[in-house]
Amino acid sequence: MSMPQRSQRSPRPLPVLPYRKPTKGRDYWVLDDVLPDADAVRERCLAKDDWVRGHPYTSETWPGLRAMPGLEPGELATVERLVRKATGAGKLWVQQAPGGGTLNHNCVQVVGKGESEPRPHTDSRALCRYAAVLYLNPGVPKDCGTSFYRQSLPGGRLGGNVVQAPHNNLVEALGTRFVAPDAFEEDVRVPHKYNRLLLYNANLVHSATGYTGSTLEEKRMTAVFFWMA
Secondary structure: OOOOEEOOOOOOOOOOOOOOOOOEOOOEEEEOOOOOOHHHHHHHHHOOOOOEEOEOOOOOOOEOEEEOOOOOHHHHHHHHHHHHHHHOOOOOEOOEOOOOOEOOOOEEEEEOOOOOOOOOEOOOOOOOOEEEEEEOOOOOOHHHOEEEEEEEOHHHOEOOOEOOOOOOOHHHHHOOOEEOOOOEEEEEEEOOOOOOEEEEEOOEOEEEOOOOOOOOOOOEEEEEEEEEO
């Protein structure tokens, strides 16, 4: 997903987004104890040898390590049943991107301390309505969950947090990929918890709250999902 980058130069005034207070059960859903055997999934992920490396190990802009698929078909079906029940969606599907590609759906991501920082963004409205993150570490600090953000404007004013038509993502809505380091502030935080699925409307500004660990076993491990409905 396109993420705004932090700018070192004086930014021009950014458009003000509409604001919708992230509300549990309407804008996001917290589902605990999602997988019947999360330990088996975690062990399978730790044993992977096909990781693709991102920042800071390569010139990629995304951080850490990635591998696909994360969940096996039966496990993914379990997650999707819970998502449909929570949202009331009759059908979920993975939207193809232009050119025939797909999102990094059902992808395991491993990011450690110092490999990234919170980077508020939205996912593409053209490619997904709902996004979700499944936490796959039993021992990660609670502040390595996920946060929702809103704009922080000059003079201490607060702006919005939702990308709406005609824009598909935050970069389009703001008209730039470069934003000041203090362009957003945390609004709502959902703590990390092992085997928890955080499901949310993909057009809300969000980011990982933080990262931890220096080894594969210690780093923040998640599986991420993107659905149309």
